[in-house]
Amino acid sequence: MKFATAARAACAAICLLPLVAQSAERLGRLSMELKVTGTETMRNGSDHATTQIAQSIRLSTAARSDGELVSINTKVPDFAQKMQAQAAAQEARTREVQAMQQRYAQNQRAQGAVPPQMAPVSQADMMAKMHAMQARCGTDPQCLMNEATKMSAQQVAGYDAALQKRLEGHGAERAQCERDFAKDARKRAACLDAAEIRAGGTGGDNYEAEADLRYLNFYGFDNCGAQVSATIDDRTSGRYEDVQGMVPYTVTRKADWKADATQARIVCTAYNPVLDVKARTITTDGLVLPEVRGRSTRSDRGRTASVEEALPLRSEALVWASEQLRQAPASGTRKTTLPIKSTTGQGTVEGNLVVELSWRFE
Numbered sequence: 605m606k607f608a609t610a611a612r613a614a615c616a617a618i619c620l621l622p623l624v625a626q627s628a629e630r631l632g633r634l635s636m637e638l639k640v641t642g643t644e645t646m647r648n649g650s651d652h653a654t655t656q657i658a659q660s661i662r663l664s665t666a667a668r669s670d671g672e673l674v675s676i677n678t679k680v681p682d683f684a685q686k687m688q689a690q691a692a693a694q695e696a697r698t699r700e701v702q703a704m705q706q707r708y709a710q711n712q713r714a715q716g717a718v719p720p721q722m723a724p725v726s727q728a729d730m731m732a733k734m735h736a737m738q739a740r741c742g743t744d745p746q747c748l749m750n751e752a753t754k755m756s757a758q759q760v761a762g763y764d765a766a767l768q769k770r771l772e773g774h775g776a777e778r779a780q781c782e783r784d785f786a787k788d789a790r791k792r793a794a795c796l797d798a799a800e801i802r803a804g805g806t807g808g809d810n811y812e813a814e815a816d817l818r819y820l821n822f823y824g825f826d827n828c829g830a831q832v833s834a835t836i837d838d839r840t841s842g843r844y845e846d847v848q849g850m851v852p853y854t855v856t857r858k859a860d861w862k863a864d865a866t867q868a869r870i871v872c873t874a875y876n877p878v879l880d881v882k883a884r885t886i887t888t889d890g891l892v893l894p895e896v897r898g899r900s901t902r903s904d905r906g907r908t909a910s911v912e913e914a915l916p917l918r919s920e921a922l923v924w925a926s927e928q929l930r931q932a933p934a935s936g937t938r939k940t941t942l943p944i945k946s947t948t949g950q951g952t953v954e955g956n957l958v959v960e961l962s963w964r965f966e
Contacts, residue, residue, distance in 0.1 A: 630669045632822045634875055636891075636929070636963040637662045640921045644944050646842070648951025650850065653842025657957065658835075659917055661893065665830035665875050667822035677819045679878050679887040680931070774799060820879040828872035832863035834896045836915050851904055857915050859898025867894035877965060884934045886965045890926030893917070920944065921959045928961055935964040 640659040646652060741747035781795035836859040843850040863871065874892040879885075896917060901910040920942045928938050937960070944955040 628671045630671050630820065630822075631666060632669065632877065632879065632965055633664065633666050634877060634886075634888075634963070634965045635664045636961070638891075638921065638925050639960045640918050640957055642944070642955055642957035644953055644955030646951050646953045649845070651842070651844045651951065653840050655838060655840040655955075657918065658837040659921075661832070661834045661896075661917065663830070663832045663871065663893070665824065665871050666828040667824045667875055667877060669820045669822045669879075671820070673817040673881065674819050674821065675817050677878050677880070677887055678821070679889065777802070818880055818882045820881060822877050822879065824871075824873040824875050826869060826872055830863070830868045830871040832868065832871055832894060834859060834861045834917070836861075836896065836898055836917075838915075853902065853904030855900065855902045857898060857900050859896055859915050861896050861898060863894055870894060879934065879965065885932060886929075886934055887931050888929050890930055891922055893922070918957060921957055924959055925961045929963065932963065934966070937962040 638661045640657060642657045644655050644657065646655075737748065777799035778796055781792055781799060785792035785795055836857055838857040840855040841852070842854075843852050845851075871892065871894065875888065878887040880887075895914050897912065898915040899910055899912050900915070901908060903909075924940060924942060939958070939960040942957040942959055944953060944957060946953050
């Protein structure tokens with residue numbers, strides 16, 4: 605009977621969890637500054653206007669990590685494909701176990717013995733057992749492996765108590781090999797092969813490449829001390845057609861804004877970066893900013909009106925900056941020029957934005 609295959613099946617409930625290496629809690633801080641300057645013009649018939657754009661945003665926030673390195677980056681675009689590949693590999697292992705059970709049953713029948721019947725279990729029961737196992741063990745990989753081994757041994761052995769005990773014993777030997785040679789894949793494979801042979805198997809197929817433990821998951825937390833500020837100085841001058849001729853006007857939008865306590869708390873929990881400790885890169889969900897408020901002032905025909913309101917940050921720059929931060933070095937600076945061109949019922953708008961982003965995660 606191929607006990608190595610059965611023992612691997614014992615991890616079926618947890619094999620899709622990222623492998624982890626335990627360490628101490630760590631604190632990370634993400635700092636970012638975005639500068640936007642440019643000019644845009646608007647034309648609609650004889651109406652026209654030119655806007656000088658000057659905006660800057662600064663952000664600093666903190667996040668915590670439990671310090672456990674994991675083998676999977678859950679924020680990369682191909683995460684779903686990687687998990688599907690792991691699921692397919694596990695399904696193949698499950699089929700191998702089922703084939704092993706059939707061969708074992710055939711051998712038992714050939715010897716005139718009654719093979720054990722696999723204990724029936726529904727998907728709901730299996731999920732309930734998995735949740736209970738995770739509640740008992742948390743993220744302790746050794747506890748998870750031990751519990752999964754027992755659960756799988758019960759299912760594979762069915763009503764054969766002797767076989768179940770034999771499987772559990774072999775699972776304990778495999779776990780010891782994993783602990784003793786956690787950092788040496790070849791010695792670990794030799795230990796696992798020897799354990800399999802002692803259990804009546806053949807050994808020889810236990811070598812697996814070392815898991816690449818390189819990612820630290822960081823999570824935002826309440827009252828982390830986040831700070832966000834913005835300055836806006838956008839100035840528009842133009843003319844519009846009236847029955848008495850062209851009328852000049854100006855519009856200024858100014859802000860010297862800082863996030864209040866409520867807005868800062870929202871930012872604290874919005875950033876959950878993943879750090880690749882080997883490549884020194886970060887993966888994030890992009891840029892998250894609260895609403896910026898300032899004052900808009902319009903003057904025409906000798907009259908001036910001013911109002912305090914939400915002032916929009918340039919969406920083209922925010923989208924570009926978000927894309928840069930999704931996968932980036934742990935620190936860096938990037939600069940680009942973004943074209944502006946759109947046509948609406950209010951006319952045609954053209955221009956350029958010069959956008960500069962700098963960031964650091966440490």
